[in-house]
Amino acid sequence: MNKKVKLINLFKNLLNHKSDDFIFAINFKRISKKTGEHFEENIKELFNKYKIKYIYQPNGSQQYPDFILKEYKIAINIECKTSKNKKIVWNSGFPHSNVIVIYAYSKEKEKDITYFLVNDKVENGTEEKVKEWENKQKDIVSKAFSTEFNLPDWTFYLRAMYNDKMNYISNPKRREWEKNVINFLRKSI
16 A cells, blocks of 8 residues: 555544444543643554654644654644544644644543644634734733833743634534545645
8 A cells, every 4th residue: 555545544544433443543541641642642653553654743842743744745744632622722832834633522422533724724824923913912011021020030921822712523614624634635645
């Protein structure tokens, strides 16, 4: 099986995680302990089973992306996200363009996995605009902190947090977005 077919099959099979003949197991028990890190371990195991070469956390922990798949026409960047409330917290990193997000929802007996391209959710160029806005906010707060308080040896660091209110599991566009990932992979590899 060639590398293109393997990668597309991997993504298609992710959606069948509930079937009895599922050839790999996303271990939802591990996800509930420390969600992100353990889900990434599941994805690593999955890449290994499919013999897909990857670089894990190329920019370090808590930095974008979680995985890079480099043996294709273009580098494929992947972010792994998990939650127990069907919504994604992006923390201090606004989502990047041209990234595949693999998202696992796990709460008690209700569990599901989906994936989507950030471009289907966020308009191109938004990331740069948000970064500019974030830098302006940090500058304003930093200046205010240094002038409002008599703390010459102190600095203040403002950390952004981006909370996505969308429910990706029951979203009516979910299947369309999953197909877009498969089409993106077909064109990219």
